Amino acid sequence: MRGQTPSQTIGPFFSHALTAGTTAYRPLVCSDLTDEALEGKPIRLEGRVVDGDGKAVSDGMVEIWQANAGGKYRPDSGFRGFGRSGTDASGRFRFETVKPGPAAPDAAPHVHLAVFARGMLNHAFTRMYFSDESEANRTDPVLGSVPADRRETLVAQRRDGEAVYDFEIVLQGKRETVFFDA
């Protein structure tokens, strides 16, 4: 057996290569997944990454991975289900995508996230569930395995009358988002 390569921080200077790009260089992935989606309801995921003091993480990166509207990962249709966004001066990120379907009969719809930043030697995995799926959220086995008083950190709140979900990622402290040993 070979040993695993250690993780190292993404550092502060990656946006020209990984997220924003430049006129001379375009990264392979972006924050808009709707072009490749053949079915499903377009939604917007908006969020913010903050540190243990509640300060905006303005040099972070968030990646999302999800099933399609039918609950399938890597469907034949070409929906890659993967996106990437940098965080701005207020720590904000944003994705345009479609709402994933449940991937298993007892699972609630959810999006997988990985958070990277200067000061994070390993990236952190979390999940985003939807506030308008409260019935399904009650039976989801992963949500059920999370301590009840921390479950809310995984639920994005739908804005009234809009297909927009707000999600805050707190890296550290009492309000820390639940992170997984994925």
Added chain:
Amino acid sequence: MKTTLLRPRDWNSQPRQAHSDYKSTLRRSQSQPLVSLPPGSGEHVGPLFGPHDALAAHADLTRNASASGEAIGERIIVAGRVLEEDGRPLRDALVEVWQANAAGRYAHERDQHDAPLDPNFLGAGHVLTDSEGRYRFTTIRPGAYPWRNHANAWRPAHIHFSVFGRAFAQRLVTQMYFPGDPLLPLDPIYNATADEAARVRLVAGFSQRLTEPEWALGYTFDIVLRGSAATPMED
């Protein structure tokens, strides 16, 4: 959906998340225990990339974003394989790299280090591995640069790597260092991985085989991701 049962992350090979010598970890490292996921979770499958996604030109950072000529600096070749722990090569694995230029400055608006930018070097590229998991970049040896972590702090020369396996849970972002760099024993990021045997996996090897006469020095850097827990099936 084909999910893989993955071996766990080997935390002995990984850096500790809170490392007081690296100041930025103090408010950004997690303080609560990680929650385990059941086998078959969606994290154990991941996005696929194919040859149509990558431009071959972006494997050569000395030319891929140049304004009018070749980048300045010591030309190098960096090549290796992306493997799982059991040695299985990963085909069509997306490898992205980014780095400072020869003077130790990133082409990034927030990098204010008093060193020249090179209009012919952006320091960003990507490539997909071949059927044997091999990748290869041509680039410029990056310079060391100062940072404000502690008094007279300098990062050793390094190239950042972002790697995708078959599963989202295999995702890896890391840094490759150069052999014999006197800054390595002083660098809190490199030394955040306590286990020396694991830490040295971040240091590339000089390779005479990869070195091209009258052209460029060669370095090898293999990247090992978590592997399957069961005996893998042949595709």
